[in-house]
Amino acid sequence: MALxxxxxxxxxxxxxxxxPPLQPMFLSLKNVSRTFGTTRAVADVSLDVNxxxxxxxxxxxxxxxxxxxxxxxxxxxxxxxxxxxxxADITYLPPERRGFGMVFQNYALFPHLNVxxxxxxxxxxxxxxxxxxxxxxxxxxELVQLPGYSKRAVDELSGGQQQRVAIARAIAIEPALLxxxxxxxxxxxxxxxxxxxxxxxxxTRLGLTAVYVTHDQEEAFALCDRISVMVGGELKQxxxxxxxxxxxxxxxxxxxxxxxxxxxxxxxxxSKTSMGEFKTLEGGHTLHxxxxxxxxxxxxxxxxxxxxxxxVQINNNSAENSLRASVREIVxxxxxxxxRVDAGGLLLEALVLRTDGLSVNEECNVxxxxxxxxxxxxxxx
Amino acid sequence: xxxxxxxxxxxxxxxxxLLYGVVYPNLSLVISSFQRAGSWTxxxxxxxLSQGIVIEAIVSSVGxxxxxxxxxxxxGVPLAFLFERYTFPGRRLFAAFAALPLVLPPLxxxxxxxxxxxxxxxxxHGIQNLLGLQNAPWRLRGWPAMxxxxxxxxxxxxxxLTGAGLRRIDxxxxxAARSLGxxxxxxxxxxxxxxxxxxxxxxxxxTFMTSMASFSAPLLFGGDVRVLTLEIFRAxxxxxxxxxxxxxxxxxxxxxxxxxxxxxxxxxxKFAAAALxxxxxRRESIGSGAARVLATTAAVIFAxxxxxxxxxxxxxxxxxxxxxxxxTFPAAYTTANYQRLFGDSYAAEVFFNSSVMSAIAxxxxxxxxxxxxxxxxxxxxxxxxxxxxxRRLLSLLVLVPWALPGTVVAVAVAEAYGQPSLLLGSFVLVxxxxxxxxxxxxxxxxxxxxxxxxxVEQLDPSLExxxxxxxxxxxxRFTRVTLPLVWPGAVAGTLLAFVIALGEYVASVLxxxxxxxPISIAIASELRDFNLGAAAAYGVVLIVIISISMIVAGxxxxxxx
Numbered sequence: 001m002a003l004x005x006x007x008x009x010x011x012x013x014x015x016x017x018x019x020p021p022l023q024p025m026f027l028s029l030k031n032v033s034r035t036f037g038t039t040r041a042v043a044d045v046s047l048d049v050n051x052x053x054x055x056x057x058x059x060x061x062x063x064x065x066x067x068x069x070x071x072x073x074x075x076x077x078x079x080x081x082x083x084x085x086x087x088a089d090i091t092y093l094p095p096e097r098r099g100f101g102m103v104f105q106n107y108a109l110f111p112h113l114n115v116x117x118x119x120x121x122x123x124x125x126x127x128x129x130x131x132x133x134x135x136x137x138x139x140x141x142e143l144v145q146l147p148g149y150s151k152r153a154v155d156e157l158s159g160g161q162q163q164r165v166a167i168a169r170a171i172a173i174e175p176a177l178l179x180x181x182x183x184x185x186x187x188x189x190x191x192x193x194x195x196x197x198x199x200x201x202x203x204t205r206l207g208l209t210a211v212y213v214t215h216d217q218e219e220a221f222a223l224c225d226r227i228s229v230m231v232g233g234e235l236k237q238x239x240x241x242x243x244x245x246x247x248x249x250x251x252x253x254x255x256x257x258x259x260x261x262x263x264x265x266x267x268x269x270x271s272k273t274s275m276g277e278f279k280t281l282e283g284g285h286t287l288h289x290x291x292x293x294x295x296x297x298x299x300x301x302x303x304x305x306x307x308x309x310x311x312v313q314i315n316n317n318s319a320e321n322s323l324r325a326s327v328r329e330i331v332x333x334x335x336x337x338x339x340r341v342d343a344g345g346l347l348l349e350a351l352v353l354r355t356d357g358l359s360v361n362e363e364c365n366v367x368x369x370x371x372x373x374x375x376x377x378x379x380x381x
Numbered sequence: 382x383x384x385x386x387x388x389x390x391x392x393x394x395x396x397x398x399l400l401y402g403v404v405y406p407n408l409s410l411v412i413s414s415f416q417r418a419g420s421w422t423x424x425x426x427x428x429x430l431s432q433g434i435v436i437e438a439i440v441s442s443v444g445x446x447x448x449x450x451x452x453x454x455x456x457g458v459p460l461a462f463l464f465e466r467y468t469f470p471g472r473r474l475f476a477a478f479a480a481l482p483l484v485l486p487p488l489x490x491x492x493x494x495x496x497x498x499x500x501x502x503x504x505x506h507g508i509q510n511l512l513g514l515q516n517a518p519w520r521l522r523g524w525p526a527m528x529x530x531x532x533x534x535x536x537x538x539x540x541x542l543t544g545a546g547l548r549r550i551d552x553x554x555x556x557a558a559r560s561l562g563x564x565x566x567x568x569x570x571x572x573x574x575x576x577x578x579x580x581x582x583x584x585x586x587x588t589f590m591t592s593m594a595s596f597s598a599p600l601l602f603g604g605d606v607r608v609l610t611l612e613i614f615r616a617x618x619x620x621x622x623x624x625x626x627x628x629x630x631x632x633x634x635x636x637x638x639x640x641x642x643x644x645x646x647x648x649x650x651k652f653a654a655a656a657l658x659x660x661x662x663r664r665e666s667i668g669s670g671a672a673r674v675l676a677t678t679a680a681v682i683f684a685x686x687x688x689x690x691x692x693x694x695x696x697x698x699x700x701x702x703x704x705x706x707x708x709t710f711p712a713a714y715t716t717a718n719y720q721r722l723f724g725d726s727y728a729a730e731v732f733f734n735s736s737v738m739s740a741i742a743x744x745x746x747x748x749x750x751x752x753x754x755x756x757x758x759x760x761x762x763x764x765x766x767x768x769x770x771x772r773r774l775l776s777l778l779v780l781v782p783w784a785l786p787g788t789v790v791a792v793a794v795a796e797a798y799g800q801p802s803l804l805l806g807s808f809v810l811v812x813x814x815x816x817x818x819x820x821x822x823x824x825x826x827x828x829x830x831x832x833x834x835x836x837v838e839q840l841d842p843s844l845e846x847x848x849x850x851x852x853x854x855x856x857x858r859f860t861r862v863t864l865p866l867v868w869p870g871a872v873a874g875t876l877l878a879f880v881i882a883l884g885e886y887v888a889s890v891l892x893x894x895x896x897x898x899p900i901s902i903a904i905a906s907e908l909r910d911f912n913l914g915a916a917a918a919y920g921v922v923l924i925v926i927i928s929i930s931m932i933v934a935g936x937x938x939x940x941x942x
Contacts, residue, residue, distance in 0.1 A: 075556050095559040102560040108553035112575040121571070122561030173561060 024087030026051040026209060027072065027177060032081035034067055041067040043233040044081070049211060054203060056224030057213045060256060064233040066181055069213045073179050074098050085177070096125070101170030102179040106186065107162045109154040115141070115165055116150035122173035140172040141165075143202060160191050167199070171206065178203060180212040184219065196222060217257055221245070229253050249377050254306045261312065261348050262376075263287075263305040267298070275370065278305060283346035287321050289373040304376040311372035312350035314339060314364050321368040327360050341366055387855065391752045398749055399778045402823050405804055407633075407781070409797035410789075414627040425627040438607040439631060445524075445599075445608060446592035449531040453588050454581070456532055457539025460683070465544045468664040469673050471680030478687040480541060482534040484927055485691070486884025488901050489920040491597040492908060493690035494530050495521065496697045496917065499602070503693055507709040522604035530598045533690070535591055539584040546580030547573075586643040593636050594786030596887040601908075609635075610788045610887065617792070617891060629792040633785055640784050691924065698917035705913065718918035728903065728919075735899040738814075739882035742821035746829040747875045749822075753779055754833045783827035790824050791888035814897045820888045825878035832874020836867040873934040880927040 027049040034042040042064040049055045057065040070076040072083060074095035083091045090098060101122075109118050119137045128136070141147050144164035154162060163183060170178060183199075184192045200223050203210050214220050220227050221241040228238040231252040237244060248254035251262060265278040265287065276291035281302060289305065313319075325343035332355075339350045339358060343366055350366065358364060417424050429435045464472055464479070482490065496502050500517035508518050550573065558568045574581075596610040603611065609632045616625035667673045698718055700711030722728045757772055782790055798810035810816050840863065848858045886901035893902055900923060907916035 073556075073560055075560070095556070096562045096564055098560075099562065100560060102557065104553045104557055106551065106553060108551060108557035110554060110558075110572060110575075112578075121558065121563070124571075125558075125562040125564075125567055169557075169561065179560075 024084065025049070026053075026086060027211070028084040029068070029072070030082045030084065032068070032071060032078045032083060034064075034071060034076060034078050040233050042071070042078070045230070045233075045235045046081075047228050047235060047238060049209065051209055052207060054200065054210045054212065054223060054225045056220040056227035057211065057230060058217060058220040058224075058227050058256075059215065059230035061215055063230040065213045065215075065230045068230070069179055069181055069211060072177075072211060073100055073102050098177075099173065099175055100177045100179055101173055101175030103163075103166050103170050103181065103183045105182045107166040107183075109162055109165055109169075111155060113154070114150070115146070115152045115154060115157070118154060118165055119169045119172050121169060126173070136172050137168075140168040143171065143206075144168045145198075159187055160195065163187060163195065167202070171202075171208070175208065178208050178210040180210060180214075182214055183212075185214075185216070192219070199223070229256065231256060247374065248306060251304050251306075251376050254304075254374075254376055259309050259349065259351075260306045261309060263307070263346065263348075264302050265305050266300055266302055276375070278303075278375075280305075280346055283323070283344035285323050285343065285346060287368060287370075287373060289321075289370045289375065291375065306374045306376055307368055307372050309338065309349045309351040310336075311369060312348055313367040313369065314341070314350050314352055314358065315367065316365050317367065319367045320370055321373070323366045323368070325364055325366045327358055327362055327364055330355055330358060330360060391755055394749070395752045395756055395775070399775075401804055402819070403778050403781050405802075406790075406793035406797035407785075409802075410626060410633075410793040411630055413623075413796050414630045417623060425623050429624060429627050429631075434607060435612065435628065438609050438612045438628070439635070441606050442593055442609040442632070443635065445527060445531070445595075445606075446589045448524075448528050449535060449592040450585050450588045452528055452532040453536045453539050454585065457536040457584070458543050458581070460536075461540050461543035461547060463676065463679070464540075465547045466665060467667050467676065469667045469676045469680070471677040471684075475680040475684045475687075478684050480537045481687050481691070483537045483541075484880070484931055485534065486881075486886065486901065486920075486923060486927070487534065487595065487597040488886040488904055489694070489884060489923055490534055490690065491530065491601045492904065492916055492920055493694040494533070495601060496913065497690050497693040498529070503696075503709060506707065510707075510709050521602050523602075523606050526602045526604070527595075527598050527606065530602070531592055531595065533686075535588045538587045538591070539581070542580040542584040542587075543577060546577045550576045582643050582646065586639060589639050589643075590636055590784065590786075593632065593639070594788065594887065596788065596890075610786060613788050613792060614891065622796075625792060626796055629789050633789045636786055636789070637781075637784055694917050694920050694924070697913055698921045700914045700917070702912060702914050711914075715914075718914040719922075721915060722918050722922065731898055731900050731903040732922075734897050735883050735901075738818045738821060738897060738899065739879045739885075741818040742825060742882050743829070743875045743879040745818075745822050746826035746878055747833075747871060749826060750829045750833040750871065750874075753830050754837050757834065758837060779827055779830050782823045787820075787824055787885070787887035788891065791820050791891040794820055794823070795892050811892065812894055814894070816892050816894070817889060817897050817899065820892060821882040821885060824885070824888060825882055828878045828881070829871070829874040832877070833867060833871045836870030837863075840866055869937040869940050873937040876930045876934040876937075880930045883926060884923050 025048040029045055029047050032042060032045045033040065045064070045068055057068055059065045067076055071078050074090070074093055074097075078091060081091075082089055085098070110121065113121065116137055119140050120133050123133045123136060137150070138147065141149060144167050146161060146164050146168065149157070149161070149165075154165060157165065163186070166183070180199075184195055187195060196219060212220070212223060214223075224241065226238060226240055227244060229236045229244060236253045237249040239247075244253065245257055248257060248260075254260045255262065264281040266281065268277045268279055268286075274290055275288045278287045278289065279285070280287060287305065323343040323346070325341035325346075325348065327339060328342050328347075329338075329340040331338040331340075336351050336353060337355045339352055339355065341348050341350065341364065348366060348368075414425055415421055415423065460475075460479075464476055485493075498504050499521040500519065502521070505517040505519060505521075508514070509516070512518075554572055554576070555568050558572045559565075563571060594610065595608070596614070599606065599608045599611045600614075609628055613625050613628045613632065616622075616628060667676050697705070697711065699714045699716065701713040701715045701717065704713040705711035753775065756775060785793075794816065795811050798805060798816075800809060801807045810819065844862055844866070845858050848862045853861065884901060885899065886905070889899050889901055890905070893899060900919060904916050904919045907913075907919065
């Protein structure tokens with residue numbers, strides 16, 4: 001089953017408010033909120049997940065992504081809002097009646113049961129026959145490449161193996177939806193990448209829909225068809241990984257997703273139709289970039305412009321948006337180097353392949369290509 | 382070389398104490414049970430086991446203990462679930478008093494119970510006067526009385542250990558089970574209870590052994606029910622030492638048997654905790670009105686039930702002697718009981734005796750604990766001269782006096798040192814002041830060893846290594862690194878041993894002499910003379926001392942964390 005590029009996967013929707021779908025969404029969160037004491041863990045979150053999609057919830061720790069996942073699982077009740085699954089309201093349905101598999105961050109394997117009994121747990125709750133249970137447990141263990149581990153005690157397994165058992169346990173019940181709560185965060189780096197690939201492959205092969213919570217941007221980008229970025233309990237932006245990276249809607253998203261140069265600037269009146277003219281608050285440089293006339297920044301009000309370090313060029317070519325700057329620091333990191341420059345008070349970071357001819361405190365020419373300069377929607381400090 | 386000499390000294394001290402205190406007395410006890418008039422015989426056992434009374438005592442003791450375990454579990458486990466997993470008004474009120482019965486000396490508790498629930502107690506008189514009955518509506522006698530009292534005093538084992546067990550269970554286990562389709566009841570049965578099994582077994586063992594060792598309750602309101610501890614006491618009173626010794630061996634075997642049985646059972650199953658730590662569970666708020674009212678009512682009622690015996694004791698301690706006959710409450714109040722307690726030379730002597738003997742025992746236990754813990758600790762230079770097998774034997778020997786009922790410890794020491802002996806030569810310990818400090822030491826030193834061991838285990842071994850690498854000698858490492866870090870735990874354990882010794886009765890009643898008459902003996906004799914107010918006043922003062930010590934110990938424990 002080819003799941004990537006699913007026809008119903010739409011392009012980025014800002015904040016997740018799309019038009020009403022023709023048929024019920026597979027999973028739909030509608031204005032869901034949850035408060036703990038005085039903390040608003042999840043504030044008015046709406047999102048839709050399509051069938052067969054690998055959907056990511058990405059954000060820094062404490063952003064409410066795990067609480068959102070737990071509400072989908074039924075382990076937490078929203079204070080307001082609704083959760084719908086295939087058109088049915090499941091907001092208050094107890095977790096055991098949802099039939100969603102969940103893989104916990106700490107795996108939550110039952111220490112008093114062996115591998116077989118852990119995987120069989122959900123099947124016993126569903127009163128399958130003995131033969132059926134045995135067959136499904138064994139095939140689940142084969143899927144996670146742990147055949148022959150049935151009789152092992154879970155505490156004899158390595159972290160990676162425990163993680164596989166947790167996945168086998170979740171898929172053995174043939175879940176309608178698979179939920180992952182940072183399942184790879186307890187594995188070491190080398191194992192994490194290998195497991196990531198297997199996990200994605202397994203979910204695709206079984207034709208499952210997954211919601212995957214992580215704080216690791218790289219992990220989310222590698223795994224997910226679409227991602228919602230959450231910051232401070234709010235859902236900031238939903239879209240495909242590429243779109244989020246290239247078109248961050250807000251400063252919080254831009255600064256969370258990788259390194260970014262954030263430039264405070266004000267829009268000046270412009271005669272050109274497709275290019276906007278901005279003056280930076282630090283250094284007073286004039287920058288040009290393509291603008292969207294539907295979403296114009298107000299005149300004389302500071303906004304943020306963003307450009308990735310890898311798009312900042314340092315060379316002597318004459319081009320638009322070139323600034324004189326002095327090199328402050330050169331950090332060698334193998335294949336690339338980070339060069340920090342000061343353009344009359346505007347501090348910028350460039351990721352370059354070669355640093356020939358550059359030395360600290362020397363002058364250089366910095367180019368900010370207009371096509372890579374993005375104006376962020378909000379510029380709140 | 383220096384370290385080696387130190388190790389040898391530690392080993393020597395430890396070995397001598399264990400030989401004199403544990404090995405020899407218990408061996409003498411067993412040997413005496415097989416001897417009569419200097420020759421080997423099974424006559425003692427044959428005689429005892431042919432007597433219906435003794436069989437009855439064995440059956441009653443075991444039956445009482447099993448019943449106590451069941452009742453304590455029925456009360457303690459549901460309470461632990463309610464108060465550990467939910468939050469509602471009144472929860473803290475109950476939680477504050479939940480462990481109160483544990484610190485009440487058994488004799489004081491028994492006395493308080495008589496004043497509260499006995500046939501001439503406040504409750505019985507109250508109902509009698511209210512309904513105008515001829516006689517008291519009940520008698521606090523026999524099985525129901527003992528089971529009631531045992532449940533009151535020992536349910537905290539189940540409550541505390543189940544609560545701790547529940548706190549340890551990773552919240553995500555129950556959540557995982559529910560996401561896999563298990564109902565709330567299935568989660569309880571298939572996840573929580575199996576996880577709680579070690580806690581429940583530990584609670585059952587503690588309850589069983591405490592109940593087997595129980596003496597005050599059977600003595601004061603056991604009625605016709607014979608239990609082993611009481612039969613041993615009576616046999617010694619009669620001067621039938623052969624019978625007392627043999628019954629003591631039987632009591633010891635049952636207690637140790639229970640210990641082995643429970644530990645075996647625990648060993649057959651796997652209860653390993655999850656390798657990774659998860660989030661502890663948040664207490665759920667009880668939302669629905671009726672359930673909330675019910676829970677709060679339960680909390681208040683249980684808190685009152687817990688406080689009532691102590692409140693009664695305080696009330697009666699102010700009663701004028703002879704003023705409390707058929708009324709619900711004593712008719713006249715006075716501070717005379719306390720004045721007598723503080724003015725009287727006899728009372729002063731009793732308090733002095735108990736304090737001095739308990740202090741000797743507790744301090745000795747503290748010093749000796751450092752020897753034992755140093756030897757038991759892995760990875761230190763000292764322990765390298767000492768193999769794993771020896772270490773296990775040492776832990777076992779230290780635990781033996783804890784596992785044995787106080788009656789057994791006292792009878793064993795009396796048997797070993799009641800006449801000129803192999804170890805002490807012509808010195809006879811029995812009949813001297815020192816017999817009680819020795820018995821207290823043996824009974825309560827396992828507590829101090831455990832407290833110290835817990836503190837030392839929390840200590841990062843690299844701290845001492847760091848001190849060593851900075852040039853600190855062994856004694857400097859001990860006084861400047863180890864001691865400052867472990868002393869709060871050690872002192873807390875010592876205080877606990879001190880207060881328990883202060884109210885000790887079971888062993889004291891068997892071997893005390895006029896020169897070392899302790900508080901508990903004074904309470905019992907006041908009670909026998911119907912000086913209820915005086916008996917109560919003794920109890921109240923004892924409770925006050927215990928409370929202060931427990932608060933200090935609690936502060937120390939907290940300062941450690």
